[in-house]
Amino acid sequence: MKQKRFILQESEIPKQWYNIQAEMPNKPMPMLAPNGQPVTVDDLCHVFSRGASEQELNTTDAWIDIPEEVRQFYAYYRCTPLVRAYGLEEALGTPAHIYFKNESVNPLGSHKINSALPQMYFFKKEGITNVTTETGAGQWGAALSYAAKLFGIEAAVYQVKISYEQKPYRRSIMQTFGALVTPSPSMSTRAGKDILTKDPNHQGSLGTAISEAVELAVTTPNCRYSLGSVLNHVSLHQTVIGLEAEKQMEMAGEYPDVVIACFGGGSNFSGIAYPFMRHNFSGERHTRFIAAEPANCPKLTRGEFHYDFGDESGMTPLIPMFTLGHNFRPANIHAGGLRYHGAGTIVSQLLKDKQLEAVDIDQIESFDAGTLFARAEGIIPAPESNHAIAATIREALKCKETGEKKTILFNLSGHGLIDMSAYDQYLAGNLVDAAIDDDVIARNLKEIHEQIKF
Numbered sequence: 454m455k456q457k458r459f460i461l462q463e464s465e466i467p468k469q470w471y472n473i474q475a476e477m478p479n480k481p482m483p484m485l486a487p488n489g490q491p492v493t494v495d496d497l498c499h500v501f502s503r504g505a506s507e508q509e510l511n512t513t514d515a516w517i518d519i520p521e522e523v524r525q526f527y528a529y530y531r532c533t534p535l536v537r538a539y540g541l542e543e544a545l546g547t548p549a550h551i552y553f554k555n556e557s558v559n560p561l562g563s564h565k566i567n568s569a570l571p572q573m574y575f576f577k578k579e580g581i582t583n584v585t586t587e588t589g590a591g592q593w594g595a596a597l598s599y600a601a602k603l604f605g606i607e608a609a610v611y612q613v614k615i616s617y618e619q620k621p622y623r624r625s626i627m628q629t630f631g632a633l634v635t636p637s638p639s640m641s642t643r644a645g646k647d648i649l650t651k652d653p654n655h656q657g658s659l660g661t662a663i664s665e666a667v668e669l670a671v672t673t674p675n676c677r678y679s680l681g682s683v684l685n686h687v688s689l690h691q692t693v694i695g696l697e698a699e700k701q702m703e704m705a706g707e708y709p710d711v712v713i714a715c716f717g718g719g720s721n722f723s724g725i726a727y728p729f730m731r732h733n734f735s736g737e738r739h740t741r742f743i744a745a746e747p748a749n750c751p752k753l754t755r756g757e758f759h760y761d762f763g764d765e766s767g768m769t770p771l772i773p774m775f776t777l778g779h780n781f782r783p784a785n786i787h788a789g790g791l792r793y794h795g796a797g798t799i800v801s802q803l804l805k806d807k808q809l810e811a812v813d814i815d816q817i818e819s820f821d822a823g824t825l826f827a828r829a830e831g832i833i834p835a836p837e838s839n840h841a842i843a844a845t846i847r848e849a850l851k852c853k854e855t856g857e858k859k860t861i862l863f864n865l866s867g868h869g870l871i872d873m874s875a876y877d878q879y880l881a882g883n884l885v886d887a888a889i890d891d892d893v894i895a896r897n898l899k900e901i902h903e904q905i906k907f
């Protein structure tokens with residue numbers, strides 16, 4: 454019988470995370486404080502934990518120990534399986550070998566818990582009692598709410614209003630874990646009030662929710678903020694995905710020619726890609742890396758590399774990133790986790806240096822792909838993950854044309870069992886592709902050029 458799943462023992466959960474900052478050819482440019490100076494650990498500590506802040510700015514240690522307590526919680530659901538997608542290969546009639554790392558098999562349903570656990574661990578260790586955060590579709594909020602509960606920390610979550618309304622079950626999940634959930638923009642913060650004054654019908658975005666969560670954190674005693682993507686320390690935590698996958702590919706007797714992940718702020722992409730990318734840096738391998746973003750929020754393929762804020766109101770430090778401008782309003786696609794205007798600094802630098810490629814995928818193509826995958830493999834993917842699957846299918850079909858037997862690895866970042874209303878709409882033929890004009894992007898970027906002089 455053909456081997457389909459490659460399973461590691463609990464003892465093989467990585468003992469260290471891989472910090473690509475220490476080894477990438479060109480280091481990322483620094484984040485800047487409002488005075489134009491590079492941010493320091495002390496600056497970041499007002500908002501984040503000290504532990505996360507130190508990891509954020511660590512450009513020297515390639516390997517960083519995973520605290521034993523975090524590893525013990527990782528053991529609740531790790532190692533996750535690597536799966537050979539024979540069903541999908543057959544459905545496509547491709548000679549390519551397709552593998553996926555299944556990060557949907559934890560009770561929270563996505564990769565986000567990999568970073569929620571260490572972030573809450575640091576808060577607990579540092580005596581922080583309250584945490585705030587933002588969430589789009591709700592996967593990050595769900596992971597954080599659960600991790601906060603494990604470490605005895607109170608969580609307040611701002612959820613993007615459109616998702617709060619479209620995905621009520623994710624809100625219920627967060628509330629079940631004991632979190633306080635508020636739709637953003639809200640009247641509970643100055644940032645939220647300002648946004649609603651300008652546009653009373655604002656449907657919210659990750660950018661508005663971040664502004665509100667950061668404001669609440671910096672104005673509440675013993676409270677800090679936690680982010681589920683974009684930042685360097687989040688990407689660091691996610692490298693457990695790729696480090697396990699590397700061992701599992703070895704068990705399968707293969708090495709990926711192409712590694713693919715969907716792209717919101719970059720954390721699951723970083724997680725699966727960086728442990729393999731280090732072998733490209735050393736010249737030993739020549740793997741291609743593909744980030745799959747939604748055509749409605751195309752910062753990597755149509756944005757620009759520029760300093761920009763991470764949030765809508767300009768409360769974060771200035772981040773060097775591929776961006777569409779922090780004022781960009783992504784359309785209300787179902788892949789809520791991909792509706793973010795920018796990309797992390799590391800991945801932005803790597804894209805600039807041509808270490809990875811980016812593709813954009815329309816909503817309907819993403820659901821075509823996810824549905825084909827579901828029928829072939831028996832797993833309903835998250836709408837976000839559908840973008841990775843669509844990019845994988847494109848590569849596999851190229852192999853079919855050329856007859857090449859490439860090995861393709863993609864990350865299944867989450868399951869879609871709480872997104873069935875999106876599948877309902879797809880099946881009823883009611884999904885649309887809303888293309889964005891070059892003009893809209895140019896106008897947003899012009900605002901950034903005028904506003905930000907770095």
Ligand SMILES: *Cc1c(COP(=O)(O)O)cnc(C)c1O
Pocket residue numbers: 563564565592593681682683715716717718719720721722790791835837838866867868
């Ligand atoms: C949040 C999320 C994403 C996008 O975030 P990244 O930081 O880019 O990984 C993708 N897939 C799922 C299932 C998510 O929850």
